[in-house]
Amino acid sequence: AQTVTQSQPEMSVQEAETVTLSCTYDTSENNYYLFWYKQPPSRQMILVIRQEAYKQQNATENRFSVNFQKAAKSFSLKISDSQLGDTAMYFCARSGSRLTFGEGTQLTVNP
Amino acid sequence: GAVVSQHPSWVICKSGTSVKIECRSLDFQATTMFWYRQFPKQSLMLMATSNEGSKATYEQGVEKDKFLINHASLTLSTLTVTSAHPEDSSFYICSAGGETRRVGEQFFGPGTRLTVL
Numbered sequence: 001a002q003t004v005t006q007s008q009p010e011m012s013v014q015e016a017e018t019v020t021l022s023c024t025y026d027t028s029e030n031n032y033y034l035f036w037y038k039q040p041p042s043r044q045m046i047l048v049i050r051q052e053a054y055k056q057q058n059a060t061e062n063r064f065s066v067n068f069q070k071a072a073k074s075f076s077l078k079i080s081d082s083q084l085g086d087t088a089m090y091f092c093a094r095s096g097s098r099l100t101f102g103e104g105t106q107l108t109v110n111p
Numbered sequence: 112g113a114v115v116s117q118h119p120s121w122v123i124c125k126s127g128t129s130v131k132i133e134c135r136s137l138d139f140q141a142t143t144m145f146w147y148r149q150f151p152k153q154s155l156m157l158m159a160t161s162n163e164g165s166k167a168t169y170e171q172g173v174e175k176d177k178f179l180i181n182h183a184s185l186t187l188s189t190l191t192v193t194s195a196h197p198e199d200s201s202f203y204i205c206s207a208g209g210e211t212r213r214v215g216e217q218f219f220g221p222g223t224r225l226t227v228l
Contacts, residue, residue, distance in 0.1 A: 032215070033214070033215035033216065035216065037219075042221070043149075043202060043204075043221070043222050044219070044221045044222065045155075045204065045206075045219035047216070050215075050216060089152075091154060091155070095215035095216070097160075098145065098157055098160060099145075099157075099206075099217055101154045101155050102154065103153075103154050104152075104153075104154050106152070
């Protein structure tokens with residue numbers, strides 16, 4: 001089975017600091033998309049950032065950026081200047097005929 | 112853009128009754144819709160994939176006679192939990208794909224919390 005692995009079940013960070021969430025994946029395809037979704041306590045899934053596999057440049061969205069290493073099949077998320085509102089479950093996902101999700105990382109931002 | 116609504120947001124029902132959950136794409140045509148189930152502190156588990164006008168494709172282990180999915184139009188899919196039992200209590204999330212400017216991406220509804228007494 002083609003999987004997505006998030007090896008950090010829980011992480012915490014102090015407000016205003018930087019944190020990196022890890023994700024590795026498996027795929028036999030050459031063209032695919034990678035996503036980070038955020039699920040706050042409301043449980044609404046919110047897209048944080050997306051990366052097209054054919055693009056070498058790492059995607060950025062304001063305080064969020066990724067480190068995409070295609071050969072290593074690695075897709076980590078960096079959150080800069082962490083805010084209390086960043087507290088949520090974060091899911092890494094890979095596209096295909098369906099989205100394949102990792103198990104999630106619960107991030108807590110402490111004041 | 113790419114908004115997906117889900118109704119109801121929370122439903123409580125008695126054991127043995129059926130419950131219908133609606134999922135609508137509000138501003139785009141969803142060629143494919145997905146239904147997920149999520150237990151607390153766990154990831155999303157895909158239950159089924161539906162394409163407009165076609166029968167849904169169910170994941171292994173999901174009872175198609177219990178979880179009836181209809182995708183009658185490009186903006187509406189419904190999940191009916193038939194003869195619900197307490198073990199069906201969970202959080203159900205729908206998503207929609209097919210937004211032409213966002214290839215490969217799914218847009219998620221806010222979810223429905225089902226409690227079966």
